[in-house]
Structure formats: C-alpha cells, structure tokens
Amino acid sequence: MKFKGSRAEAVEELNQFIENNLLEYSKLRNFDFGPQKRDNTSCLSPYVTHGLIDEVEIINKSLKRFSFVKNEKFIQEVLWRVYWKGWLELRPNVWTDYLRELRDIKENFKNNKDYLDAIEGKTNIECFNEWVNELQKFNYLHNHTRMWFASIWIFTLNLPWQLGAEFFMKHLFDGDAASNTLGWRWVAGVQTQGKNYLATEWNIRKFTNNRFQNIKINEEAAPKIAEKIYSITEKSFTNPHLLEDKVLLVFDNNLSMEFTNFKGHNFKKILIISNTNETRQVQLSENVLNFKTLLINDQSNRLKEKSITAEVIKIDELKNIKEPIYALYPTVGENLDYLRLNQLKNIEFIYREIDQFSWQFCNKGFFNFKSHIPKIVTKFN
C-alpha cells in the first residue's frame, strides 16, 4: 500500500473505492487482511485528515452510486470523524490535559524497558510486533488493528495510553488530535466511563483471517479510571461577514481550499501554513512530515493553476503579520495551540458549514449523534 501526494490521486482512489468496494464495505470492513490487501476499507483517512477531500464530497459521491440504506454504515464511519472533532471542540481541555500528562509520563518512561521494547516491536506478542513495523513502514493501520494494538498496549503491556497515542500520532499519515486521542481514551475506558475495549485472541484470529495464532493477551482487564469528568465549554462557530481583500490562512487540515464553502470569495492572498517539529509538541516522523509537505505543495500548485495568489510559509512566520486576517479554522490540535500560545489575536476564524451544523449534535454520545445523521446528510446532499 502506498499513499499518494495529490488531490487528483486521492479523488481517483475515492472513485475506485465507490465503484469496486463500497457495496461490500459493511460486510468486510472489520477484516484486516494485511497491508497488501486493503481494498475492503477506503484508506481515505490520510486525505480526509488533511482536507484533500472532505466528508461531504465523499458522502455525496457515495450517494450518487448507492442509496442511503445501502451506504449507511460507510456514511456513519465518515461522520464518526466529524463527531470526534466536534466532541473535542466542546471539551478542548481533554487535549491540553493529554499533552500535559504526556510530558510527565514521557519523562518517567524514557528508560522503561517495556516501553522501549513496545515501540521497537520487541515484545513477546508476534502480532503486536508486526503492527509496530507495519505502522512505521506504511504509516497506516487498519481500524480494528488500531483497537487491538491500543488494547494490548494498555491492558497486556500495561503502558500508559498517552504514550501509545503519541506513538500513533508520530507515525500515522492520518494522525489527528481528535480521532487519535479520543480513540485511545475510548479503548482505555476513560472516554465512555467504565467501558473499555478488550482485544481477544479469537477476535484477532478471525478478523486477520487466521494470520496470527496463539496470541497470549490479557482479556479480562478492568477499565482505566478517569480522573476528571469534562463538562461542555460554550463556544460559537459563527462566521463573520467576510470582507474582501484580506489574507486567508490555510492549515494542513484544509488543503483543498478551492473546494470549500469559501471558494468563491475574493481573498487578497492565501497563506498555506506548514508546521514543523520545532513548533510541535508531539514530534512527527520524517515520513509524516514529508507526506504533509507533498500535500501542502499540491495545494499550492493547484491554487496557482487557478491564478490565486498563494504562498507556503512556516507557522512561526505568522508572528510577523500584524494586519487582521482570516483563517480556515484549524480545529483543536497543534496548529490552534500555536496560535493560542503565541497570542496571535489578529486572526479571525471561519468555519466549514458541515462542522457548524454537525457539532451542535456532539454534546452527548455517538448513539445520539447517529440519530441526527439523516438530517446532516439531507442538508448537505
């Protein structure tokens, strides 16, 4: 498997998946047949995370091919991502607390043998070691495997979930503050209080098509205890009345600016922001940084082809800009942290319509969010 570095190729992958594999998605999606056979899920997450293609585009294309009923499972998964993002927007302290805890834990575990064995793929659990290598080689893991991996990390290797989330973030091409942090919290049992996800031998055996056998893991651990309950922060995601001739910032979560709700607006210039390890709290691997650079350059080239003035700059250059500017909202995560920590007050956020509409349903659990999915789909179809 190899992820591509352009929107044109990402769209082609989407079209191929809808044409050839979507029909069987709900039946086959839980199987991990290995990195050489990945067509039972879409593998679109690295592109969606970077906004190369967005959720509305995916859902609407899939609905052109199949009815909502035939597509329902896939649409739900696509919108899980929107749900996790909205959930975190309403409780941003989950992210800041995670980073703070990570700093302390990292210091305590820097020489811990179990931790070092885990990230080097040298445990006595064969499947886990293979997944460690796969993650570093392909920068992707199947969803079910992410769940097994996290469960083994937390409940068999007895390592803190925060370190596992950092390891994923470092290597995943789709690494995302919301889906990753909340995915790990969910497996640990602190996201849905008192309910953890426990991998079992039979489940791994069945859904890897018997690729792994005799897996000795802890199948009976209790959930981790949440130290804090997070209440909802009141936040507004209203767009300002957009003035013409102002600069727009585009971060690495929105790299198809010319297809967003703001495509028709006349901005003075588009600045595409790159964020390197010097300005990140969680360090990314070389592969991930290179992948981001490819996607950023692709966005820059596409804008230039449309004769839109665009320039790629490093995030720390923003400190030199004093005039009032707009930014496509970067969502809770490293880019937003940079703006906040450096108190860049001249930036006004503008929000995607799908987020503005959907995030109001993220105050409770996914079960509740799911009941609003037909409404969300109808609004944007």
Ligand SMILES: Cc1cc2nc3c(=O)[nH]c(=O)nc-3n(C[C@H](O)[C@H](O)[C@H](O)COP(=O)(O)OP(=O)(O)OC[C@H]3O[C@@H](n4cnc5c(N)ncnc54)[C@H](O)[C@@H]3O)c2cc1C
């Ligand atoms: C511990 C853990 C960590 C994770 N970290 C990330 C992460 O950093 N970034 C990330 O994008 N996803 C993350 N996920 C969710 C999920 O594993 C990936 O989105 C999925 O594997 C992507 O593969 P796909 O594109 O083939 O998905 P498909 O099954 O084809 O689904 C289509 C799209 O729906 C979205 N989606 C599907 N499942 C989920 C899910 N469970 N949560 C959120 N969105 C979903 C993705 O955008 C995906 O591209 C994590 C899950 C777990 C359990």
